[in-house]
Amino acid sequence: MTLHQLPPGPGPLRYGLIGPGTHAQENLLPALSVLEGARLTAVAARRPEAAAAAARRWGAAAWTVDWTELLDGAVDALVVAGSPELNAEVVESALARGVSVFVEKPPAPGTATLEKLVEAERTAPDGTVAFVGFNFPYGQSYRKLRETLRAHGEPRTFDLRMVSAKPTTPVWGSATVVESLLQGLGTHAVDMALREFGVPDRVTARRARVGGTRYAVHIFLEYADGRLATLLVGNYSNRLEVRCEFVTDQGVTGVLDQLNSLVLSRPSSAPGAGVLDGKERVVHDWPSRRGGYGRTGYSTELESFHHSVTAGTPSTSPLSTCLEVYRVLDDVLRQIPTEGGS
Numbered sequence: 001m002t003l004h005q006l007p008p009g010p011g012p013l014r015y016g017l018i019g020p021g022t023h024a025q026e027n028l029l030p031a032l033s034v035l036e037g038a039r040l041t042a043v044a045a046r047r048p049e050a051a052a053a054a055a056r057r058w059g060a061a062a063w064t065v066d067w068t069e070l071l072d073g074a075v076d077a078l079v080v081a082g083s084p085e086l087n088a089e090v091v092e093s094a095l096a097r098g099v100s101v102f103v104e105k106p107p108a109p110g111t112a113t114l115e116k117l118v119e120a121e122r123t124a125p126d127g128t129v130a131f132v133g134f135n136f137p138y139g140q141s142y143r144k145l146r147e148t149l150r151a152h153g154e155p156r157t158f159d160l161r162m163v164s165a166k167p168t169t170p171v172w173g174s175a176t177v178v179e180s181l182l183q184g185l186g187t188h189a190v191d192m193a194l195r196e197f198g199v200p201d202r203v204t205a206r207r208a209r210v211g212g213t214r215y216a217v218h219i220f221l222e223y224a225d226g227r228l229a230t231l232l233v234g235n236y237s238n239r240l241e242v243r244c245e246f247v248t249d250q251g252v253t254g255v256l257d258q259l260n261s262l263v264l265s266r267p268s269s270a271p272g273a274g275v276l277d278g279k280e281r282v283v284h285d286w287p288s289r290r291g292g293y294g295r296t297g298y299s300t301e302l303e304s305f306h307h308s309v310t311a312g313t314p315s316t317s318p319l320s321t322c323l324e325v326y327r328v329l330d331d332v333l334r335q336i337p338t339e340g341g342s
Contacts, residue, residue: 012039013310016075018067018090019082020045020054023104028081028133029058031299035306042074071097077129077309078102079302084109084172084183091117091130091319098125100309102302104133105191106183107319109173111326114319121319131305131315132322134191135297136242136259138304141286142297145246145256148264153248156227158196161243162189163234168213176338177213177235182329185233186217190325192244193221193229199324200229207336210236219332259295261285 015032017024020043032040040060044067045051051063062074070078071093080090081104088108094101095117108114121130136142149155167180174180194200200221208216216234246254255263264282286295293299304316 012037013306014039014041014074014076016040016042016044016070016078017054017058017060018044018070018078018080019086019104020050021081024079024081025054027135027293027296027298028079028104028302029054031293031302032079033058034293034299035302037310038302038306042070044070068093071099075099077305080104081133088113088117092120095120095124095128095130098128100127100129100131100305102131102133102305105187105322106172107132107322108326111323111330114323114326118320118323127309127312129305129308129315130319131301131308132317132319133301134188134317134322135301136188136192137195137297138301139259139297140294140300141256141259141262142244143300144284145244145254145262148262149246149248149252149254152252152254152264152266153250155196155246156249157245157247158193158227158229159231159245160189160192160229161232161241163216163232163237164240165238166235168235178207178215178217178336178338179333181215181217181233181235182332185235186219186329186332187322187325189231189233190219190221190328191322193231194321194324194328196246197221197223197227197229200328203328203331203335205332205335210234217332217336219328221328259286 015038017040032038040058042062043051043055043060044064046065048065051065055063067090078094078099078101080087080101084106087103091101091103091107108117162185164185167177170176171180172183174183201224202222204220206218210216214236216232216236219231221229242259243257252264252266262284307313308315
């Protein structure tokens with residue numbers, strides 16, 4: 001028999017990573033390592049031992065302590081997971097050079113800086129993609145929830161609880177714990193609400209001091225047509241907890257708990273036919289070992305970025321959309337005390 005040789009196909013997209021910290025090591029690099037058509041070729045970090053160790057562990061051929069070296073043709077796309085200040089600096093430089101960049105949130109330390117990045121995104125060379133890493137909307141279980149609800153009307157309310165054990169001290173250059181909390185979990189929560197309902201007509205926020213440096217922040221996003229999103233973010237749990245609930249105009253409720261358990265139900269008096277009549281519930285649980293990075297959205301957000309770069313399609317998480325998130329949080333900060341109090 002003849003051994004047939006396949007013609008060589010296009011080479012993989014060469015990725016450079018800036019900032020191989022805990023988040024990158026636990027989430028982004030594992031997801032990138034299994035991304036079809038991608039290859040990590042270089043790592044940049046402030047400390048040479050950190051850069052070399054990450055390059056060795058994840059199979060990159062090169063490392064550096066000067067991230068600007070990655071902009072000189074060494075890579076096709078960047079993933080940056082640093083402080084907001086570093087993120088913004090990298091994004092601005094990369095877009096000016098025509099290098100596509102996936103940037104972890106928060107992409108900038110404040111609204112004024114992000115506005116400049118949005119302009120850089122707008123004027124970047126054709127085909128240059130900027131993507132802000134909001135993973136939760138890309139999670140497979142969250143998408144399953146939205147896909148399932150689509151047959152049962154339009155969402156009227158969205159309730160999200162997102163609490164963690166941190167931060168308990170100011171991080172990322174923020175002056176207070178509350179500001180750090182909103183930069184972290186707050187950006188995730190508001191992003192999810194705005195993706196579903198758009199920019200709100202009214203923002204109301206309240207803050208409770210749980211004790212010490214533990215806080216709960218409630219954010220209410222109201223819309224002229226009566227829709228409502230209620231968001232709770234806090235740092236008083238001992239782990240990350242995520243629970244979201246939609247109610248549609250047909251009275252169908254969809255709940256996703258810990259990105260792992262999906263429950264659909266409807267009141268017995270609601271119109272309609274089928275399995276959701278009466279007091280029945282539809283429950284779907286994902287096995288704990290199945291698709292962790294897909295369920296949390298880390299692999300699927302990178303897939304979306306990769307597709308935009310290789311296919312020349314618009315980013316599904318552009319800087320311009322993130323700007324509306326920052327503006328909502330600016331409104332929140334004007335309404336709540338950021339330190340002390342009760």
